[in-house]
Amino acid sequence: MLEPRTRPNRRERPAKPALTRDGIIATALAIMQAEGLGKVSMRRLAAELDTGPASLYVYVTDIEDLHAQILDALLVSVHKRLPAGTWRHRLSVLLRRYADVLFAHPELARMAMSTPANGPNYLHLVDTILGFLQEGGASDRNAAWGVDTLLLYVTAHAAEHAAWKESSRAQSDMSMLRATIASADPKTHPHVARLKADLVSGRGERFDWNLDLLIDGIVRAPAATKGKR
Incomplete structure (x- = not known):
């Protein structure tokens, strides 16, 4: 005769991890x-x-905070074994690793445009960039203001790439843009017509050139001063 099934006593269940x-x-x-x-x-x-949603809000503010913390967790990889070399080379490697994280996770790239990571790995990233910029001769304020510009450029580039990659119109829109530039009338748009090949050239090297441009500007510009708006 089958024994009746009994529900396990709650006291006998294994305790949930805290x-x-x-x-x-x-x-x-x-x-x-x-x-x-x-x-x-x-x-x-x-x-x-194995808990209720309300319990999570003790530890994370909201879903945006959670997404930001996911990005922060992924940033641990950007600091590992930076190569030897000049401060500039190491800074470029660091920023490209940050870009690689965002390219690998396009949803996070878009999120980071409005809700940046704010955890320990992001703070370490910012601190390391500041150190490299100051090693290169940037003033304190130029470094402090410039780090935001560098990270914003990389984040925006990755977010734009993600949007184009997921758009069903991306290829046709780019083809139309190329055609429009190629057909520019030298009489009405002389600069576009003359530079039409360069306007649509470059991929990775274009990204690298812009990074170099920003780094040069931060390091070589006169020290920023607070002015009245």
């Missing part, structure tokens, strides 16, 4: 890597952690 901010972020990162950032919601995360 919630922690690091544990929440690690679980969110695992979901994103498996299914994409769009699947990372408070409800889904709570289910994975």
Whole structure:
């Protein structure tokens, strides 16, 4: 005769691991890597952690904060084993690694335009960039203001790339743009007509050139001063 099934006593169930901010972020990162950032919601995360969504808000402010912390967790890789060389070379490698993280996770690139990472790895990234800029001779204020410009350029470039990559019209829109530039009338648009090949040239080297331009400007410009607006 079959014995009746009994529900396990709650006291006999294994205790759930205590919630922690690091544990929440690690679980969110695992979901994103498996299914994409769009699947990372408070409800889904709570289910994975066997808790209620309200419990998560003790550790993260909102979903934007959670996404920012996911990006921060990924930034740990940008600092590992920076190559030997000049401050400028090491800075360029660091910024390109940051770009690689965003290119690998386009949803985070778009998010970072409005909600930047703000955790320990991001702070380490900022501190390292400041050190390289000052090693190159930038004034304190130029370095402090310039780090924002460098990170914004890289983030915006990655976000734009992500938008183009996911757009069904990207190829046709680019073809139309190239055709418009190629057909520019030298009489009405002499500069566009003369530089039409250069306007649509370059890929990786164009990104590198702009980074070099920004770094040069930060290091060589006169020390920034606070002025009245």
